[in-house]
Amino acid sequence: MAKGIDIIKLCNMTKLEIPEQNIPEISRKVEEVLLMFDKLDEFTTEDSTVPSIEDLKFEMAFENLRDDEPRPTVESSEGPQLKFKLKNIKDGFILGPRI
């Protein structure tokens, strides 16, 4: 199925701008890798005990989740909290593009 993917649509979806002259090359590369991904289609198993996706997912007990406590205002041992300098600030707001 690797042939004929809509690279422009994919670029719009991922908000990536690719110069027109590079489109053929990137399309070729995407298709080449997708062809390699098709190797997965060869994998079939009748084994009903095949584990599901969840097998590898880490687990955590509810009890160990973070308690709902605000962070202390006193400075930590790491020294004063470095105030993060956000880009393009106006009156505390971050400048954004037009919507």
Place this chain on the structure above:
Amino acid sequence: MNNIKKMGPELKIGLEIHCQLTNLQTKLFCDCLSNYRNSPPNENTCPICLGLPGTLPLLNKRAVEFASMICMAFNCNIPEEISFYRKNYFYPDLPKNYQTTQYNSYELSSIGYEGSIEFVGDSKSKTDASKDSKQRGRIRIARVQLEEDPGKITYEEDKSAANNYSLIDYNRAGVSLVEIVTEPDFSSPIAVRGFLNEIVNLFEYLGVTDPSLEGSVRCDVNVSVGGGKKVEIKNISSFKEVEKSIYYEITRQKTLIMHEIDVKPETRHWDEKRKVTIAARSKEEEEEYRYFPEPDIPRIILGGKFVSRVKTLMPELPIERLQRYIEVYKITEHTAKILVNDKRISDFFEESLRYHKSPIEISNWIVNELLTKINEKDRQGLTDHNTRGLDILSVSPSQVAEIAKLVEVKALNRTIAREIFDKSIETGTSPLKIIENLEIEKISDEASIIKIIQDILISQPQLPEQSRNNPNVINYVLGLIMKETRGRVNPQIALKLIKQMIESN
């Protein structure tokens, strides 16, 4: 109810309700404050909720607890394990350009699923008592999920075209949201409105959110007419607008059908100023959310005992309280509903009972006097929709209890009591204090009182005779005197004189 008939049975409305868990201390995945409303822009943020490179989400335990309380109130199943997914889409209000949420298409991941809720119906309108039973229905809940709120985008100029840039504030980004998705079980906009009022009340009972905060409870709608395609409406600012947007959308879809134009499955935005819905994006675009399991949050094992533990945290729900008022307090269903349908009023009632345990009398004072007063104020436009009526009247539960007690021990008749109560709630002065002050200008000279009693006995000569069998006659006469004098007679003196005169008659 005419509306339902007019629209035909095939009108299907479903809701997506977003409830901010404002009663949490911290955000869903970091320890910034959940209460973002008082901070200067972008001050209530940290590397995690700004999505800085390398930060990882740290799930708030209490958020899971609150969400499961909501699930229980909606009679949802709660699985033994939950997990989180990423919903990928770009937008400037999303610090990571994906939203961490839950998603049930690939596995059962959400905190609640397959619930249903008995929908009691609105009792606030006394004009149509019959509609209660008709409107009562069961709404099925598809799922309840826990997710994060995005930031906020604003403009300097009102018209967005006039702006060269937007202003972004991420203080709200990462605040816990619970999304409740109903099945399309509503068949009228009015039913939706009633339901929303009820569940806002429910959230308040649960203590998970403060609905009076702007934007704390929001609602998206989906509407389909005549078995047609589903259209979603987003961007609706208030419940009043929810109702309006549904009416608009029904008309729009019906018009399309009438002209044999297909209704497209799409998302539309509610334009509050123009009162129309506007096409926002097609379903096809929406399906590209590229959901996949959030690798940074492990599967959370709630365990078998979780549900029973959360049960112990559950406060009394409105439906349980209603039952108790009817069965234990013997209050009429109508009155009980009015009390229960507003948690603050119901709590006010409970508090009043602590001063004087007479549920029926007190409930009547609250429902017939206090709420009438509040409704008047409402009509005068003295309350805006975010502050509740009780706040604008300086009335305390003890005042209500006092007045009820005075009436019950017959120290006051109802008419005077009402007047005193009115004064009391306007000024915040206790009824007893008002009576004491009234005392000064009271008619206490026995001659004038005797004159009034004589007049009464002349016009109703049967009274002395009746009083031999019925002790209430004395109170009746006292009532007449009070009416005549607009309550300015000292009741103790009057009572003494009435007894003397009837006996000597």
Place this chain on the structure above:
Amino acid sequence: MKSLYELPAFVVSRKIKEQEITAEEYISIIIERIKKVDDKINSFISHNFESALIRSRAIDKKIKEGINTGLLAGIPVGIKDNISVKGLKNTCASRMLAEYVSPYNATVVSKIEEQGGIIIGKLNMDEFGMGTTSEYSSHGPVRNPWNLDYVAGGSSGGSAAAVASSQIPLSLGSDTGGSIRCPSSFCSVIGIKPTYGSVSRNGLISYSNSLEQIGPIARTIYDLVPLLNTISGDDPKDNTTVHKKYEYQTNNVDNILKKKYRIGVLNELIDDSETEVGKNTRKKVKQLENYGCEVEDTRIPLSNYALASYYVIATAEASSNLSRYDNLRYGYEGSPEGYEWNSYFSESRSKFGDEVKLRILLGSYVLSAGYYGKYYAKAQKIRSMIKREFDILFNKYDILLLPTMPVLPFKLGEKTLQPIEHYNLDVYTILANLAGIPAISIPGGLSEKGFPIGVQLIANAFNEQKLIDAGVLLENVDGFETWIPKI
């Protein structure tokens, strides 16, 4: 007499603690060495020399006052540029993050500083860790200290090359599909990818969260272990970490031999390698056999599905992880004023390099509507099956042995054109990432033309100690810590 920069860190640290030399002297010598050598290698993206000197003086003061200074007292550690160090630029070798300064420390960085370690600078890499040669860097390629026309391996090329060229004794890399082990093999240093969950990822800029771990790189196993001990353990800031039950030890050879390790040799994979790589790997098998280890040929039947499975998962996660780079909140110079948001995002994100763009496109494609089952779910299924195969193997063997890389280091620019050829370099290293188990690359020898060949050992989850033990055995038979490129 050897210069201080050539000595193992544990030796120097002892000298510092015994006040034979000062930390300040040592750090000054290290700075000189970096200034002299790194122009040729390009292993550093940014330096932290001034703060490092200040810190070294603080450590000297502590030592004079008899205050405990920790496992890494006075030792400079280089940090891969995708691991956050407070106050330093954190570019991930990407133009997208050219101006990004981290406001916080990664947990591993805090832990290193707690143990008296000194952050000396940020190391070059493939952009966001996506590459196997350290050529895809906005800072230019890293060069192999053994031959400057050759690749250093990647993506932690700077971390391996800086250690191999004796600029610094220790560094941190990150390993998503071999990014620590590959450059360790190509540069002849020792590098370990720990068990998934044993080292905090807080502060590591994610490429593929479910696959990657931070790990140490050193010239000798005796330096590697203290750094591994320093950084490992659970972290409340990373919910995927697990509690560490014991500290790792460098046991003496006799005690290790008593453990009678059983070694499974992945024969087919050795055969599939370049001739010299295969030959050298068999020599390693022989050495371990000579030590008295039980040796047996074995295989992982599903390994031929590993590459597709790995790249589906890695690109899928990457496409989402890299979404946040839109140049609104942080990034590089530039303002969104006047832009419509879609065009601002697209234009901003054009600063990603071509390989990163390719992987974002691939990852978005495999996650898009209708393909989840075909790609992502299938890949995860195979992943769990591979994990199962490892479980079965570890019932029989303590350690699995295979080459780290199927090839010898190659020339710069040789394998960047064809993605599949590039990705195929990862076939032996991705297995451990898919299964979440620890794997180490140990210097195995030099080819006829003098290029390093690494040998890879894999153990079951949380069995790093076995890999360390094997490292001690191989280091003692070979003395590989003395194989130093002339630079």
